[in-house]
Amino acid sequence: MGLGAAMADGFVTTRLDSVINWARKNSLWPMPMGISCCAIEMMATASPRFDISRFGSEVMRFTPRQCDVMIVAGTVTYKMAKVVRKIYDQMPEPKWVISMGACASSGGMFRSYSVVQGIDQFMPVDVYVAGCPPRPENLLRALLELQSQVSEERPLGDFLRGEKIFVPEEGPVERISTPS
Amino acid sequence: MNQTILDKLNAFAPGTVIESNEFRGDLTVIVPAAEIVRICRFLHDDPDLAFTLLVDLCGVDRYTPEGRFEVVYNLYSMKNRQYLRLKLRLEADHPKVQTVTGVWSGANWHERETFDMYGVVFEGHPDLRRMFMPEEYEHFPLRKDYPLMGIPDAIPLPRK
Numbered sequence: 001m002g003l004g005a006a007m008a009d010g011f012v013t014t015r016l017d018s019v020i021n022w023a024r025k026n027s028l029w030p031m032p033m034g035i036s037c038c039a040i041e042m043m044a045t046a047s048p049r050f051d052i053s054r055f056g057s058e059v060m061r062f063t064p065r066q067c068d069v070m071i072v073a074g075t076v077t078y079k080m081a082k083v084v085r086k087i088y089d090q091m092p093e094p095k096w097v098i099s100m101g102a103c104a105s106s107g108g109m110f111r112s113y114s115v116v117q118g119i120d121q122f123m124p125v126d127v128y129v130a131g132c133p134p135r136p137e138n139l140l141r142a143l144l145e146l147q148s149q150v151s152e153e154r155p156l157g158d159f160l161r162g163e164k165i166f167v168p169e170e171g172p173v174e175r176i177s178t179p180s
Numbered sequence: 181m182n183q184t185i186l187d188k189l190n191a192f193a194p195g196t197v198i199e200s201n202e203f204r205g206d207l208t209v210i211v212p213a214a215e216i217v218r219i220c221r222f223l224h225d226d227p228d229l230a231f232t233l234l235v236d237l238c239g240v241d242r243y244t245p246e247g248r249f250e251v252v253y254n255l256y257s258m259k260n261r262q263y264l265r266l267k268l269r270l271e272a273d274h275p276k277v278q279t280v281t282g283v284w285s286g287a288n289w290h291e292r293e294t295f296d297m298y299g300v301v302f303e304g305h306p307d308l309r310r311m312f313m314p315e316e317y318e319h320f321p322l323r324k325d326y327p328l329m330g331i332p333d334a335i336p337l338p339r340k
Contacts, residue, residue: 078314078335078337079313079314081337081338082338085338086338111328111329112328112329112330113321113326113327113328113329113330113331114312114313114321114330116337121337121340122337122338122339122340123338123340124340
Protein backbone atom coordinates (compact mmCIF):
# COMPACT_ATOMS: atom_id res chain seq x y z
CA MET A 1 0.00 0.00 0.00
CA GLY A 2 0.93 3.62 0.34
CA LEU A 3 3.11 5.22 -2.23
CA GLY A 4 3.38 2.09 -4.32
CA ALA A 5 -0.37 1.90 -4.81
CA ALA A 6 -0.70 5.64 -5.42
CA MET A 7 1.98 5.56 -8.07
CA ALA A 8 0.80 2.39 -9.70
CA ASP A 9 0.72 4.04 -13.10
CA GLY A 10 4.07 5.74 -12.54
CA PHE A 11 2.87 9.29 -11.88
CA VAL A 12 0.80 11.46 -9.54
CA THR A 13 -0.83 14.79 -10.18
CA THR A 14 -0.64 17.66 -7.73
CA ARG A 15 -0.10 21.38 -7.52
CA LEU A 16 3.43 22.75 -7.55
CA ASP A 17 2.58 24.79 -4.46
CA SER A 18 1.82 21.60 -2.61
CA VAL A 19 5.09 20.02 -3.62
CA ILE A 20 7.07 23.09 -2.53
CA ASN A 21 5.20 23.30 0.75
CA TRP A 22 5.61 19.58 1.35
CA ALA A 23 9.34 19.90 0.89
CA ARG A 24 9.60 23.05 2.97
CA LYS A 25 7.52 21.98 5.92
CA ASN A 26 9.29 18.67 6.36
CA SER A 27 12.76 20.15 6.38
CA LEU A 28 12.46 23.19 8.64
CA TRP A 29 16.05 23.65 9.73
CA PRO A 30 16.14 25.52 13.03
CA MET A 31 18.38 28.40 13.96
CA PRO A 32 18.81 27.70 17.69
CA MET A 33 18.72 31.16 19.23
CA GLY A 34 19.24 29.82 22.75
CA ILE A 35 19.73 32.75 25.11
CA SER A 36 18.66 31.33 28.45
CA CYS A 37 17.01 28.38 30.20
CA CYS A 38 14.55 27.64 27.36
CA ALA A 39 17.60 26.57 25.39
CA ILE A 40 18.01 23.59 27.72
CA GLU A 41 14.52 22.39 26.80
CA MET A 42 15.30 23.05 23.14
CA MET A 43 18.36 20.82 23.47
CA ALA A 44 16.19 18.19 25.12
CA THR A 45 13.83 18.41 22.16
CA ALA A 46 16.71 17.44 19.92
CA SER A 47 17.64 14.51 22.16
CA PRO A 48 16.63 10.92 21.34
CA ARG A 49 13.79 10.89 23.89
CA PHE A 50 11.83 13.58 22.05
CA ASP A 51 13.68 13.42 18.75
CA ILE A 52 12.89 16.49 16.71
CA SER A 53 14.24 14.67 13.64
CA ARG A 54 10.92 12.83 13.43
CA PHE A 55 9.67 16.10 11.94
CA GLY A 56 12.68 16.84 9.76
CA SER A 57 14.07 19.57 12.00
CA GLU A 58 17.08 17.88 13.51
CA VAL A 59 19.57 19.93 11.50
CA MET A 60 20.38 22.68 14.00
CA ARG A 61 22.64 25.02 12.11
CA PHE A 62 24.71 27.56 13.99
CA THR A 63 24.95 29.76 10.95
CA PRO A 64 21.88 31.71 9.92
CA ARG A 65 22.69 31.18 6.23
CA GLN A 66 21.41 27.61 6.29
CA CYS A 67 18.33 28.02 8.49
CA ASP A 68 14.60 28.24 7.89
CA VAL A 69 13.10 28.76 11.33
CA MET A 70 14.56 30.73 14.19
CA ILE A 71 13.67 29.38 17.62
CA VAL A 72 14.09 32.31 19.99
CA ALA A 73 14.52 30.44 23.27
CA GLY A 74 15.06 32.78 26.15
CA THR A 75 14.98 36.27 27.62
CA VAL A 76 15.71 38.96 25.05
CA THR A 77 17.17 42.11 26.56
CA TYR A 78 17.29 45.41 24.70
CA LYS A 79 20.99 44.91 24.15
CA MET A 80 20.44 41.41 22.76
CA ALA A 81 17.53 42.52 20.55
CA LYS A 82 19.91 44.04 18.02
CA VAL A 83 21.83 40.77 17.81
CA VAL A 84 18.71 38.63 17.44
CA ARG A 85 17.42 40.91 14.70
CA LYS A 86 20.75 40.91 12.88
CA ILE A 87 20.87 37.10 12.85
CA TYR A 88 17.25 36.99 11.70
CA ASP A 89 18.07 39.39 8.87
CA GLN A 90 20.92 37.12 7.78
CA MET A 91 18.62 34.11 7.33
CA PRO A 92 17.57 33.50 3.73
CA GLU A 93 13.92 33.67 2.72
CA PRO A 94 11.60 31.95 3.30
CA LYS A 95 11.98 32.10 7.05
CA TRP A 96 9.81 31.68 10.10
CA VAL A 97 10.12 32.42 13.81
CA ILE A 98 9.06 30.42 16.85
CA SER A 99 8.93 32.50 20.03
CA MET A 100 9.68 29.90 22.67
CA GLY A 101 8.61 30.51 26.24
CA ALA A 102 7.14 33.30 28.32
CA CYS A 103 10.19 35.59 28.17
CA ALA A 104 10.50 35.71 24.40
CA SER A 105 6.75 36.01 23.94
CA SER A 106 5.96 38.65 26.55
CA GLY A 107 8.97 39.42 28.72
CA GLY A 108 7.77 36.77 31.15
CA MET A 109 8.62 37.35 34.77
CA PHE A 110 11.17 40.00 33.81
CA ARG A 111 8.88 43.02 33.90
CA SER A 112 11.80 45.37 33.88
CA TYR A 113 13.54 48.20 32.06
CA SER A 114 16.15 45.94 30.50
CA VAL A 115 13.99 43.21 28.95
CA VAL A 116 12.00 43.57 25.74
CA GLN A 117 8.37 42.76 26.56
CA GLY A 118 7.92 40.37 23.67
CA ILE A 119 10.12 39.88 20.62
CA ASP A 120 7.21 40.75 18.32
CA GLN A 121 8.12 44.38 19.03
CA PHE A 122 11.06 44.11 16.66
CA MET A 123 10.56 41.01 14.51
CA PRO A 124 7.70 38.99 13.06
CA VAL A 125 6.64 35.88 14.98
CA ASP A 126 4.76 32.90 13.52
CA VAL A 127 4.20 30.68 16.55
CA TYR A 128 4.25 31.51 20.25
CA VAL A 129 4.95 28.75 22.77
CA ALA A 130 3.63 29.07 26.32
CA GLY A 131 5.59 27.79 29.29
CA CYS A 132 8.41 28.76 31.56
CA PRO A 133 10.23 26.93 30.13
CA PRO A 134 7.97 24.97 27.75
CA ARG A 135 8.23 21.19 27.82
CA PRO A 136 9.85 19.66 24.74
CA GLU A 137 6.43 18.28 23.73
CA ASN A 138 5.18 21.85 23.63
CA LEU A 139 7.97 22.94 21.32
CA LEU A 140 7.22 19.99 19.06
CA ARG A 141 3.58 21.02 19.02
CA ALA A 142 4.68 24.49 17.94
CA LEU A 143 6.73 22.94 15.18
CA LEU A 144 3.68 20.97 13.98
CA GLU A 145 1.63 24.16 14.14
CA LEU A 146 4.26 25.90 12.03
CA GLN A 147 4.20 23.01 9.57
CA SER A 148 0.47 23.39 9.12
CA GLN A 149 0.97 27.13 8.56
CA VAL A 150 3.65 26.46 5.97
CA SER A 151 1.44 23.97 4.16
CA GLU A 152 -1.19 26.68 3.66
CA GLU A 153 1.18 29.12 1.99
CA ARG A 154 1.07 29.76 -1.77
CA PRO A 155 4.74 30.26 -2.69
CA LEU A 156 4.37 29.76 -6.43
CA GLY A 157 1.00 31.48 -6.61
CA ASP A 158 2.43 34.59 -4.96
CA PHE A 159 5.34 34.54 -7.35
CA LEU A 160 3.20 34.20 -10.46
CA ARG A 161 0.89 36.98 -9.32
CA GLY A 162 3.95 39.21 -9.22
CA GLU A 163 3.99 39.76 -5.48
CA LYS A 164 7.41 40.40 -4.12
CA ILE A 165 8.51 37.47 -2.08
CA PHE A 166 11.23 39.34 -0.26
CA VAL A 167 11.36 43.08 0.38
CA PRO A 168 14.71 44.17 1.78
CA GLU A 169 14.28 46.42 4.76
CA GLU A 170 16.47 49.46 4.96
CA GLY A 171 16.49 52.72 6.78
CA PRO A 172 17.41 54.10 10.17
CA VAL A 173 16.78 52.25 13.39
CA GLU A 174 13.34 53.11 14.69
CA ARG A 175 12.72 53.84 18.35
CA ILE A 176 9.98 51.69 19.81
CA SER A 177 8.59 52.63 23.19
CA THR A 178 8.60 50.42 26.23
CA PRO A 179 5.09 49.47 27.39
CA SER A 180 4.30 51.11 30.71
CA MET B 181 38.97 42.76 66.93
CA ASN B 182 36.26 45.26 65.99
CA GLN B 183 37.34 47.60 68.78
CA THR B 184 40.93 47.31 67.58
CA ILE B 185 39.87 48.40 64.10
CA LEU B 186 37.99 51.39 65.49
CA ASP B 187 40.92 52.36 67.69
CA LYS B 188 43.31 52.08 64.78
CA LEU B 189 41.06 54.18 62.54
CA ASN B 190 40.71 56.86 65.21
CA ALA B 191 44.46 56.87 65.77
CA PHE B 192 45.04 57.10 62.00
CA ALA B 193 43.28 60.44 61.73
CA PRO B 194 40.72 62.11 63.97
CA GLY B 195 37.27 62.28 62.44
CA THR B 196 37.72 59.13 60.37
CA VAL B 197 34.88 57.36 62.13
CA ILE B 198 31.75 59.44 61.61
CA GLU B 199 29.50 56.70 62.84
CA SER B 200 29.87 53.02 63.55
CA ASN B 201 27.66 50.13 64.49
CA GLU B 202 28.00 46.45 65.01
CA PHE B 203 25.48 43.82 64.01
CA ARG B 204 26.12 40.20 64.97
CA GLY B 205 29.83 40.78 65.09
CA ASP B 206 30.07 42.63 61.75
CA LEU B 207 31.43 46.14 62.03
CA THR B 208 30.13 48.96 59.81
CA VAL B 209 31.91 52.31 59.74
CA ILE B 210 30.73 55.47 58.04
CA VAL B 211 33.73 57.47 56.88
CA PRO B 212 34.16 60.89 55.21
CA ALA B 213 33.92 60.63 51.43
CA ALA B 214 36.88 62.89 50.77
CA GLU B 215 39.26 60.64 52.74
CA ILE B 216 38.22 57.27 51.30
CA VAL B 217 41.40 56.51 49.37
CA ARG B 218 43.68 57.32 52.30
CA ILE B 219 41.55 55.23 54.65
CA CYS B 220 41.44 52.29 52.25
CA ARG B 221 45.19 52.51 51.69
CA PHE B 222 45.73 52.46 55.45
CA LEU B 223 43.41 49.47 56.02
CA HIS B 224 45.09 47.62 53.15
CA ASP B 225 48.69 48.35 54.10
CA ASP B 226 48.57 48.17 57.89
CA PRO B 227 50.29 44.88 58.77
CA ASP B 228 47.98 44.16 61.71
CA LEU B 229 44.72 44.81 59.85
CA ALA B 230 45.69 43.72 56.31
CA PHE B 231 42.34 44.13 54.56
CA THR B 232 43.80 42.82 51.34
CA LEU B 233 40.53 41.72 49.74
CA LEU B 234 37.75 43.94 48.43
CA VAL B 235 34.82 41.54 48.56
CA ASP B 236 32.31 43.89 47.02
CA LEU B 237 31.70 47.51 46.23
CA CYS B 238 28.20 48.70 45.59
CA GLY B 239 25.89 51.69 45.74
CA VAL B 240 22.70 52.53 47.60
CA ASP B 241 20.10 55.15 46.76
CA ARG B 242 18.62 56.08 50.13
CA TYR B 243 16.42 58.76 48.50
CA THR B 244 16.87 61.17 51.40
CA PRO B 245 17.23 64.96 51.05
CA GLU B 246 20.79 64.84 52.40
CA GLY B 247 23.39 62.18 51.82
CA ARG B 248 21.23 60.53 49.21
CA PHE B 249 23.76 58.12 47.72
CA GLU B 250 25.84 55.68 49.66
CA VAL B 251 28.84 53.74 48.41
CA VAL B 252 29.52 50.56 50.36
CA TYR B 253 32.92 48.86 50.54
CA ASN B 254 32.95 45.31 51.90
CA LEU B 255 36.46 44.40 52.96
CA TYR B 256 37.96 41.15 54.20
CA SER B 257 41.17 40.48 56.00
CA MET B 258 42.39 37.00 55.17
CA LYS B 259 45.04 37.29 57.84
CA ASN B 260 42.53 37.95 60.64
CA ARG B 261 39.48 36.27 59.03
CA GLN B 262 37.70 39.52 59.62
CA TYR B 263 35.08 41.45 57.66
CA LEU B 264 34.70 45.21 57.63
CA ARG B 265 32.10 47.34 55.91
CA LEU B 266 32.89 50.96 55.03
CA LYS B 267 30.20 53.38 53.92
CA LEU B 268 30.34 56.90 52.63
CA ARG B 269 27.56 59.27 51.71
CA LEU B 270 27.28 61.53 48.68
CA GLU B 271 24.88 64.29 47.77
CA ALA B 272 22.21 63.96 45.09
CA ASP B 273 23.77 66.48 42.70
CA HIS B 274 26.65 65.01 40.72
CA PRO B 275 27.74 62.36 43.22
CA LYS B 276 31.45 61.73 42.87
CA VAL B 277 34.17 60.07 44.87
CA GLN B 278 37.80 59.11 44.34
CA THR B 279 38.40 55.66 42.91
CA VAL B 280 39.97 52.91 45.01
CA THR B 281 41.28 50.99 42.00
CA GLY B 282 44.75 52.07 43.10
CA VAL B 283 44.31 50.11 46.33
CA TRP B 284 42.42 47.07 45.02
CA SER B 285 42.49 46.72 41.24
CA GLY B 286 39.44 44.46 41.58
CA ALA B 287 37.41 47.58 42.30
CA ASN B 288 37.53 48.41 38.60
CA TRP B 289 34.39 46.59 37.44
CA HIS B 290 32.54 47.14 40.72
CA GLU B 291 32.93 50.88 40.32
CA ARG B 292 31.84 50.67 36.72
CA GLU B 293 28.72 48.82 37.79
CA THR B 294 27.98 51.36 40.52
CA PHE B 295 28.45 54.15 37.99
CA ASP B 296 26.17 52.40 35.52
CA MET B 297 23.36 51.83 37.99
CA TYR B 298 23.54 54.94 40.20
CA GLY B 299 25.53 57.52 38.28
CA VAL B 300 28.20 57.83 40.96
CA VAL B 301 31.32 59.12 39.21
CA PHE B 302 34.58 57.59 40.39
CA GLU B 303 37.27 60.16 39.77
CA GLY B 304 40.56 58.77 38.53
CA HIS B 305 39.00 55.48 37.39
CA PRO B 306 41.02 54.07 34.48
CA ASP B 307 38.02 53.03 32.36
CA LEU B 308 34.71 54.40 33.62
CA ARG B 309 32.36 53.05 30.96
CA ARG B 310 28.92 51.57 31.47
CA MET B 311 28.88 47.95 32.57
CA PHE B 312 25.42 46.60 31.63
CA MET B 313 23.38 49.25 29.89
CA PRO B 314 24.11 50.36 26.29
CA GLU B 315 26.89 52.91 26.15
CA GLU B 316 24.69 55.65 24.69
CA TYR B 317 22.14 55.22 27.49
CA GLU B 318 21.47 58.37 29.50
CA HIS B 319 19.73 57.20 32.67
CA PHE B 320 20.68 55.34 35.84
CA PRO B 321 18.26 52.45 36.37
CA LEU B 322 18.70 51.67 40.07
CA ARG B 323 17.97 55.21 41.21
CA LYS B 324 14.74 55.37 43.17
CA ASP B 325 13.25 58.00 40.87
CA TYR B 326 13.75 55.76 37.82
CA PRO B 327 10.52 54.01 36.74
CA LEU B 328 10.52 50.22 36.95
CA MET B 329 9.66 49.78 33.28
CA GLY B 330 12.26 52.29 32.16
CA ILE B 331 12.02 55.47 30.16
CA PRO B 332 10.00 55.01 26.93
CA ASP B 333 12.12 55.32 23.78
CA ALA B 334 15.33 55.39 25.82
CA ILE B 335 16.75 52.26 24.17
CA PRO B 336 16.24 51.89 20.42
CA LEU B 337 14.93 48.59 19.10
CA PRO B 338 15.50 47.36 15.55
CA ARG B 339 12.63 48.34 13.33
CA LYS B 340 10.12 45.63 12.62
